Amino acid sequence: MTDQELIRREALRKLRELGIDPYPAEAFEVTAFAADIVANYQEETLADGTKNRLNYQDVALAGRIMAVREAGKALFMNLQDSSGRIQLYVRRDEFLQGDDATFFDVVIKKLLDLGDYIGVRGFAFKTRTGEVTVHVQALKLLAKSLRPLPIVKRDAEGNVHDAFTDPELRHRMRYVDLTVNPEYRQIFIKRSKMIRTMRAYLDELGLLEVETPILQPVYGGALARPFITHHNVLDMPLYLRISNELYLKRLIVGGFDGVYEFAKVFRNEGIDRTHNPEFTLMEFYVAYKDYHWLMGVTEQMLERVARALSDDGSAIIPYGEHRLNFAGPYARFTMAEAIRQYTGLDIETATERDLRAYCDQHNIEIDPSMGTAQLLDEIFSEKVEKHLIQPTFVLDYPIEMSPLTKQHRSKPGLVERFELYVNGKEVANAYSELNDPLDQRKRFEEQRRWAERGDEEAMATDEDFLRALEYGMPPTAGIGFGIDRLAMLFTGQTTIQEVLFFPQMRPEG
RNA sequence: GAUCCCGUAGCUCAGGCGGUAGAGCACUUGACUUUUAAUCAAGGUGUCAUGGGUUCGAGUCCCAUCGGGAUCACCA
Numbered sequence: 121m122t123d124q125e126l127i128r129r130e131a132l133r134k135l136r137e138l139g140i141d142p143y144p145a146e147a148f149e150v151t152a153f154a155a156d157i158v159a160n161y162q163e164e165t166l167a168d169g170t171k172n173r174l175n176y177q178d179v180a181l182a183g184r185i186m187a188v189r190e191a192g193k194a195l196f197m198n199l200q201d202s203s204g205r206i207q208l209y210v211r212r213d214e215f216l217q218g219d220d221a222t223f224f225d226v227v228i229k230k231l232l233d234l235g236d237y238i239g240v241r242g243f244a245f246k247t248r249t250g251e252v253t254v255h256v257q258a259l260k261l262l263a264k265s266l267r268p269l270p271i272v273k274r275d276a277e278g279n280v281h282d283a284f285t286d287p288e289l290r291h292r293m294r295y296v297d298l299t300v301n302p303e304y305r306q307i308f309i310k311r312s313k314m315i316r317t318m319r320a321y322l323d324e325l326g327l328l329e330v331e332t333p334i335l336q337p338v339y340g341g342a343l344a345r346p347f348i349t350h351h352n353v354l355d356m357p358l359y360l361r362i363s364n365e366l367y368l369k370r371l372i373v374g375g376f377d378g379v380y381e382f383a384k385v386f387r388n389e390g391i392d393r394t395h396n397p398e399f400t401l402m403e404f405y406v407a408y409k410d411y412h413w414l415m416g417v418t419e420q421m422l423e424r425v426a427r428a429l430s431d432d433g434s435a436i437i438p439y440g441e442h443r444l445n446f447a448g449p450y451a452r453f454t455m456a457e458a459i460r461q462y463t464g465l466d467i468e469t470a471t472e473r474d475l476r477a478y479c480d481q482h483n484i485e486i487d488p489s490m491g492t493a494q495l496l497d498e499i500f501s502e503k504v505e506k507h508l509i510q511p512t513f514v515l516d517y518p519i520e521m522s523p524l525t526k527q528h529r530s531k532p533g534l535v536e537r538f539e540l541y542v543n544g545k546e547v548a549n550a551y552s553e554l555n556d557p558l559d560q561r562k563r564f565e566e567q568r569r570w571a572e573r574g575d576e577e578a579m580a581t582d583e584d585f586l587r588a589l590e591y592g593m594p595p596t597a598g599i600g601f602g603i604d605r606l607a608m609l610f611t612g613q614t615t616i617q618e619v620l621f622f623p624q625m626r627p628e629g
Numbered sequence: 630g631a632u633c634c635c636g637u638a639g640c641u642c643a644g645g646c647g648g649u650a651g652a653g654c655a656c657u658u659g660a661c662u663u664u665u666a667a668u669c670a671a672g673g674u675g676u677c678a679u680g681g682g683u684u685c686g687a688g689u690c691c692c693a694u695c696g697g698g699a700u701c702a703c704c705a
Contacts, residue, residue, distance in 0.1 A: 389703075394705085
């Protein structure tokens, strides 16, 4: 244990000796918040020059001590609550019991530490330097802190000193990060508001929020490697879901016209600035609709989110160098048009050989097993994606890469699928859902052939899902959104770790 | 998985060509009844990530391991 921790434990002992419970059980009634008092305190100057204080004259607030400035028989503290910070003025005179000044001289000055939770009661006033301050008339320790916080200081010019910046420590101890870097709270508050706005929109559309299994006997709905676990009593493997798609479709089969789910999903893959092994996928499915309808709904929903989160109520979100405009309608390209525009390739006439030649010329890594569809996917990733900064729908993909998507109504070899790109990254993936059970079985069989050739991510055949389709699924449109990536866009963050409270880390040594 | 960079006090960091550890804040003691990065005086901080090696001597050089970051690969 460090010196500072030993000193705090000793303070804890002395407090108990003085009859003060460092962790009292009873509630402390809070009647005011720091930011409100600072913003709304009012006083008037009378004719004789004296000040008349107009509000917040009996307030109780609670929070952490974040700074102490002693000044003899008085001291100033900065108190931080969930709303912000306010200065406290604590005067020895207020705490005398007869001649006994122990409470001020010992308890407040010696035994309280930065980071301790206290509750105070008093009245607001302005110091002669003009800072709104609470003059404390009663003070109660609410919870003792036994470790020193890495306190961040800010000087008069606003320069930050000794910022707690190490990403490893910030992410391992998010509780410390949120305490000493309260500006990061705003990211998570915005994330929550984003989800709330989406949920409200989907509710208005009449969709039902549902919950589907996380533990699945067959994983499907996406192409990815799963986490595997085991059920002891059933003595069988179970997979943590990589998607909730096939379960939401079962509910459409069951007669719900529209369902949605904010789903934590799990993919057993690398960790980097845009990937965390567990992340949030929001999918919704609506019967009797197609992917064209979904584009309009997507535009409306994201425009509403942008207006809710932007500083000025506009649909424009600044992100790095860009100003992303989420007001619909968004640009729409077919995949063929997008590739033609950015590469000059005409994929309707290009042969597999032409595509390979293009990749070789442009240093795009490919391997001999790739078919036309995969080559197109590579070319798209390398040459097109990065240009799609403003929200853009890319539609009509090759059938080979989309085993759950309905064949295009008029273009052979393609499916009715779109992806939404923003800032060069995919944020949503949508289909007119494949509801022909015989076609679906064929697609699973193709996936099995990929698996036999060693594709670890090929989709497994889900017989129960096929049975559901055989009973009949109405024509349905469905879409999935990467909630974490959307949160990154709407909060201006460049790593997924910054929009997750507790990103995955290796264990501490 | 590959490559590069990083790991020194509670936090942020400095430590030349290898000679036995430093600053600011935090902390301790004292002074100060309107301070605000409070100030003033005095004081102590440590398995230099871990384990080996080279050397008379390693925070410093070499190897391995662990953790983090960046880029790439993989992956949506």
